Amino acid sequence: MRELKIFGVVAFFTLLTYVGIEPYAHGQLHKHVDGNNFVYDGKADIAAASKDKKEVKTAFWADVANISKLKGDVTAGEGTYAMCMGCHMDGAANMGGVIPPVLDHAGSIYDKDYLIALIKDPAMASNVDHKYADTMAHPMGSIKAMVTEPQDIANVVAYMLAKKAGEVTPEEAYVEACGRCHANRYGKLTQIGFVPKTKTNIKTGQDIDALKFKQKVAEEQALVTDYMGKLPPDLSMIIRARGAHFLETLVENPQTQLAGTAMPRVGLTKDGYAKIVTYLEKTGDPSLAARHAMGPWVIGFFVIFTLLAYLWKRSLWRELH
Amino acid sequence: MAHFTKATSVHDWLNQRLAVDTVTRVLATEYWIPKNINFLWAMGMILAVTFGLLIVSGIFLLMYYKPDTALAFDSVNFIIMSEVGYGWLWRHIHGVAASVVFLLIYIHMFTAIYYGSYKKGREMIWITGMILFVAFSAEAFSGYMLPWGQMSYWAGMVITDIFSLGSLQLTGLVEWLRGDYVPGDAYLMRFFMLHVFLLPLVIIAVIVLHFATLRIPHVNNQDGEEIDFDAEAAKYLAGDTKNSKVMRFQSDFLSKDVLVLGFFMIFFFYLTFYHFNFAMDPVNFDPADGLKTPAHIYPEWYFLWSYEILRPFSKDAGLIAFGFAQVIFMLLPFLDRSENVAPANKRGLFGLWFWALLIVCIALTVLGKLPPEGINNTLGSVFAWSFIGLWIALPVITMMEKKSGGNK
Secondary structure (H helix, E strand, O other), X not given: OHHHHHHHHXXXXXXXXXXXXXXXXXXXXOOOOOXXXXXXXXXXXXXXXXXXHHHHHHHHHHHHHHHHHOOOOHHHHHHHHHHHOOOOOOOOOOEOOEOOOOOOOHHHHEOHHHHHHHHHOHHHHOOOHHHOOOHHHOOOOOHHXXXXXXXXXXXXXXXXXXXXXXXXXXXXXXXXXXXXXXXXXXXXXXXXXEOOOOOOEOOOOEOHHHHHHHHHXXXXXXXXXXXXXXXXXXXXXXXXXXXXXXXXXHHHOHHHHOOOOOOOOOOEXXXXXXXXXXXXXXXXXXXXXXXXXXXXHHHHHHHHHHHHHXXXXXXXXXXXX | OOOOOOOOOHXXXXXXXXXXXXXXXXXXXXXXXXXXXXXXXXXXXXXXXXXXXXXXXXXXXXXXXXXXXXXXXXXXXXXXXXXXXXXXXXXXXXXXXXXXXXXXXXXXXHHHHHHOOOOOOOHHHHHHHHHHHHHHHHHHHHHHHOOOEHXXXXXXHHXXXXXXXXXXXXXXXXXXXXXXXXXXXXXXXXXXXXXXXXXXXXXXXXXXXXXXXHHOOOOOOOXXXXXXXXXXXXXXXXXXXXXXXXXXXXXXXXXXXXXXXXXXXXXXXXXXXXXXXXXXXXXXHOEOXXXXXXOOOOOOHHHHHHHHHHOOOOHHHHHHHHXXXXXXXXXXXXXXXXXXXXXXXXXXHHHHHHHHHHHHHHHHHHHHHOOOOOHHXXXXXXXXXXXXXXXXXXXXXXXXXXOOOOOO
């Protein structure tokens, strides 16, 4: 039929244009990075390291692998963990540029080998050692002097994996893993926690508590900015601003996507990362469920509309030919 | 003064004062359309409906949008997308329709070129159509500024910079257009005004004019046949509807329009609910930041071809090529020197010219989005020159075209 042939031509050139622009040309704009499936073995770090650092890094990650083979003692680990609590507590203040994260769900969201590496040398583990002449200067660098024995490291990691591995909500995962640097204003989340509910004084029209909180946020942001070089972006809409591939490889190893970035690797497991994505989808693309619920009805309506239109047209055109 | 009698019905009352029967007859029931057409003739109606969707969704968005550089991004991405009931639906309809409307315009344009519907009395249809294309382009660009994302800001920077006209360095003009040295509050407000008031007004006025230009020459048909509309209409009205070459706009042609519209709406809402990313660039979900230039700045897909004509050349030559691309389609009725009104495939070399133009435009579109490096630059030059060459060749090709004697 002639109309179908014409439609075929129109559809062909439309699709050609679409495929050329979207999957093809748009795909060329972004570089592809090989992920490591959330396995933290330092492979990419060693490959990307400069000559003088290659040896150190190789040795470091070999040590991590060896410690990983040790059997950790949960009870012994609890004692060591008490030392961590000195900084990693609820309501901790900024230390050296950033607030030490709460570790309540560390065993659920962070990878075992990553945790071992982090305790051994935080700057090396998070792949920001390029920022320091001596990695001891990292805000958590002192841990290198505090927990030195491989068995101690294995114990404290075993403790976290056993006792700090409760069910974690997507929001908690975000707060613990990302929230100290990245605000999420659509989730009412700042670097120092959730925006509290405050009341405006109806007579003055001012909300002093809100202003005080804003000031505290601004002060914390200034500290984070000094430490990181720029204020880490608010992640409210990041799920729509970046592709899945970019976000996944960035979080797994920030240096691969943004060479030289101050952003540390945080060592999420695959599940931990999935939780973060769930949270980011909630703040950045909240209409997903509503779209999928409504779509079939609207499309169904127009299918019936089209059928009726066809019958109408046929009845009229019978008289024309 | 006219003589009025006591009305026998509401219809009669209106008819005495507004001549509704005559108006309906002239504009609809006895507005004659050739029978020898295909679904491409429904594009005008589909465009009108899509424009309607843009207006309606735009009105709802306008109720919550805040044209202020500090508030704009969140008013769109948070207030409209999460707080307003069905705000996401209106935004997605608006965003997808803004993109799809250009697909329809291009189909409409290339249909007209293919069937020769721009000459022998139909020049004004083509010219008003091209004015509409320019107005829609301005409307799309001004609308793209409003979410105040990274691409709004940087595309705004790049496009307004064009008005410095290269080596003429008219930076004063650029500042005057922006109301500032860089895009800022004054800039956002004036593009907001253009987008929601002045340009829609212009578009509506030109749409009315575009419809009016159709009235005397009538729409073309699939074979470019010259139809005696009065004789054929008389045949139809005498009851010989089967042998008449024409049909009523309402409801004969309208029923087909509505059928095609139904198919289009299924496609449109599929895009709106499940496949809208092509119309909403990820980069624009980052808030505008004057201190951070995005790695790649590119226009929306429908401007890519003319953007790519600018890119391969040096600054001044590029601007001239860009200016050429903007006006040359407008001149089509005068560059085509042949008298023949027929499908391109029956016009010898012109047929080749048509398909070459289509392919060159698609190639430029794809290249416009590719990063300008390596082979892309070479291909960009080749296709930009091909585009220019095709238009220079057009008068020659069509002058050599043999007169077909028409399809009388």
